[in-house]
């Protein structure tokens with residue numbers, strides 16, 4: 035353990051937050067507390083009987099208004115491995131398609147007394163609105179282009195596993211930074227933990243204000259990837275773009291796709307990450323996505339552990355969930 039991490043072990047602390055809206059609200063100690071707790075939960079998933087009674091009697095509602103494979107399943111598996119009761123509502127099967135507002139949906143869900151609602155929504159800020167209208171804890175599972183905090187945490191956990199530290203690392207994030215909630219959560223998290231974050235992508239994908247988050251914008255992919263410890267690629271978020279912002283996917287792949295040749299610029303032991311879903315041949319060549327440096331499936335495995343930790347810390351890790359705001 036080095037520098038920052040030695041100063042803040044995150045041990046013997048309580049998670050001070052009733053809700054998880056974003057990495058922005060988390061201190062170094064909060065992040066380490068989640069990561070340490072997640073580590074201690076990880077072996078439960080490797081056991082023959084993958085269940086502990088920790089959250090017995092708690093009710094977890096997955097409220098997903100946007101498509102999801104990994105995040106929804108991962109929260110559900112995490113809750114079930116801790117013996118909570120889980121219920122899934124997706125936009126297609128909910129009354130949202132009949133015109134019900136998020137606030138009305140929230141009030142009706144609250145009337146059924148859940149302990150936590152995990153929300154994915156296309157509008158940035160939707161989890162704040164939900165939390166103001168519900169007594170249950172709210173966990174943001176991705177709100178528009180704003181944040182995806184559990185992804186940020188599982189990404190930090192994966193890098194920590196492979197590199198043994200976060201401070202002083204060079205993290206390259208390539209692609210659609212402007213529309214990616216993963217990019218925002220990762221930039222906030224890695225910068226807070228002392229990593230240096232370098233960004234590259236088409237100009238239309240790099241918001242000018244992003245350097246305020248502490249990341250460095252590079253003029254080329256080569257500049258970002260050179261000597262990087264971590265190369266993270268992002269899917270182009272076509273669902274958040276009204277007009278096409280790049281000429282074609284083929285051209286994007288040629289100039290911004292990560293293939294074996296580009297990866298040679300990174301450190302020899304660099305790892306390759308992607309939050310999924312991967313568009314093979316666009317942001318990542320298939321041989322890199324499946325290659326020995328890819329830790330994409332480790333990210334998925336760690337996703338369950340991080341979400342178990344979040345549910346534990348928010349629901350079971352401290353007494354009572356009464357009241358709003360930070361505790």
Ligand code: ASP
Pocket residue numbers: 176182215216268269309310311
């Ligand atoms: N699964 C991630 C998200 O929901 C990344 C992506 O969809 O590209 O933001």
